[in-house]
Amino acid sequence: MKRKKLARAEPPKYQPVGIVDIGSNSVRLVVYDGPNRAPAPIFNEKIACGLGRGLALTGRLSDDATQRAVKALRRFRLLCEQMGAEKIYAVATAAARDAENGPNFIEMATEALGHRINVLSGKKEAELAARGVLSGIPDADGIVGDLGGGSLELVEVKDGEITDGVTVPLGPLRLMDLSGNSMEKARKIVDDTFADLPILQRQKGRSFYSVGGTWRNLAKLHMAQTNYPLQVLHHYRMTRPAARSLASLVSGLSADTVREIPAIQKTRADTLPYGALVLDRMLKKGKAKDVIVSAFGLREGLIFSKLEKNKRKRDPLIVACIDFARRYARSVEHEYELCDWTDQLFGGPTDKETPEEQRLRYAACFLADIGWRTHPNYRGERSVSLISQASFVGVDHPGRIFLAFTVFFRYEGPLSDSAPQDLMRMVDDDVIARARLISAAQRLAYVMSGAMPGMLPRIGLSMETPKALTLTVPKSLEPLLGERVERAFSELALLAGRAPLTKIVDD
Known part of the structure; x- marks a missing residue:
């Protein structure tokens, strides 16, 4: 029986950048997915050559250490070619800088790597x-x-x-x-x-x-x-x-x-x-x-220094979460709209948030749909693992857990009591309460929009009075309202400490 060949999918559109770091203890190659504000490593290998061992006594790099380093650099050269890393930045630090035979080693290392090596000053x-x-x-x-x-x-x-x-x-x-x-x-x-x-x-x-x-x-x-x-x-x-x-x-x-x-x-x-x-x-x-x-x-730092000034000013967490949305969500444009839509919950004099709370809410909105391809029984669990263990930066551990729990509750329900207890103990109760509130807003958004853009900007959400949370829907969208919307809106109002109020208005 003749085997049917699988169609080949398009490879990820990376622009790999290789960094070769020739240190006193190890020689390392890290290849990143691109010259980005939040670069993600796609390959990382080090060889413990010990170039600096004995240097303080002899003033020289040992023959064994230099041979091991040169051998590693030849391997790194082929790996960079294989991964399509045309941009290579290679640097050497204290050992090569201080050794009497450092210049000779750099000459050999440059030939092995096939790229210029910059010996950094302290x-x-x-x-x-x-x-x-x-x-x-x-x-x-x-x-x-x-x-x-x-x-x-x-x-x-x-x-x-x-x-x-x-x-x-x-x-x-x-x-x-x-x-x-x-x-x-x-x-x-x-x-x-x-x-x-x-x-x-x-x-x-x-x-x-x-x-x-x-x-x-x-x-x-x-x-x-x-x-x-x-x-x-x-x-x-x-x-x-x-x-x-x-x-x-x-x-x-x-x-x-x-x-x-x-x-x-x-x-x-x-x-x-x-x-x-x-x-x-x-x-x-x-x-x-x-x-x-x-x-x-x-x-x-080397990659960061090569970026244009406007890119350096971007928030690394938000950049990484947008990238997650592009890879995993059904519509990244919908997640932008979700950021704006949830703004309505935090605009009043008694519901203001700090700039840090706002950026974490935006990050949670970009991550809100990353579990949709997972089996429904595991979406919450999968999201907690993916977010808590992600390689993104620009966030401390309590902030990371807040993001993980917000998306967990978005899938499991904002009133769920099945969140991982070991992680819950790492944050204050008010962090969990905020995660539940934002997740409830996300759940309402998704049942009304179907995760596609264009709907949320037409639907209002406001706290017009201290006692009511108002959902404003144009008459042409009234058929959207049903049991699921009613249930999701009631949960959101409960967590906001207000009574739910739905208004139908002319288009």
Whole structure:
């Protein structure tokens, strides 16, 4: 029997951009879906070459490390060609910058990769790390710290702007070399370096934004210790006492002990105690109020710096949610209308919302239809998983959970009591109440519009009096009203604390 061949679907319209990051500890390739405001990685691979190992003692990159790096870069070159990533930005940081044979290595690396490699100064490295943080956390206010294998970059961020950064030679690989693998000697080196560092004087009472794999692994360990239910590192927050307690503990562990911890990458076992030491001593000196993890750093900062100014000003969360709507919703134009339509609930003097509440409501509207292709019994559950675990940025964990629950209630019903309890415990009751209210408005919108644009702008929703919620329908659309609309409207009015009132008006 002859097999029937499947018709080939059109591939996604990506414009892949590759970032090659040649660091002191690893060489990494990340390919993003395009030069976007909210870039999503479609491929991510690193090779732990250890270019910076031994550099502080010899002044040179070892032959073994350079050979491994060059081999990795040849592989990355073919992968970029395979994925159609014509735009490649390649950078090298502290190890290549500081090594006596760094220029020779860059020459070999350039030939292997087939693209120019920019050796970043410490100042430029710090700037790109800070821009990466701001691209993912636009309202960041504090100090950004990017810990690599050979150096630590520190930059102040506030109101979307950055100050001149500083680079200090406190990367774990360098510390291991300079201290002879003695934690006591390493502590003295760190404390001496931080003793008169001006930027740390501006840290007190503000957030510290941690960048880099070493500190991300510390956050993963803290999540495991506290049974944190949301396994998303971006915008994960630790209080200063909690971060110091954990960092102090880990800095006292041997590499063999760290290697046995399930939450930690085995390749980080040697360097993690030294990275933990740097964090502990910095928090002691700078007195930050908390530590916030940023999944965005140098690589995302590099893409961000290449965008046009008007694109850089766009909200990364809204951009990502619109992209979700384009991929999953029946009509993205309907979701724009849904944003405007729900505005009517929050325009009165007693029903105003903050700018942050408004942007989260808009984000929830763009996500409201992403589960329609899923089996009806699983739409709510699927939406919670998809939204809570999505790779979008520009939102903290409580905000992420608000979005997940709003769409959950949109499918399961605004009065449902079956939402995941572990996630519900992470937010205040008023957040859940607001999610229920907005979901009820969404449900009413969908039963009246059929998820298609053009209908909602003709239907009014208002709180004209303190006691009534009014639904205004033109006479030509009166046949739309029925049991489902009545039920959805009654639920919305109940959650709004008002009586439902329907008005039929002339067209």
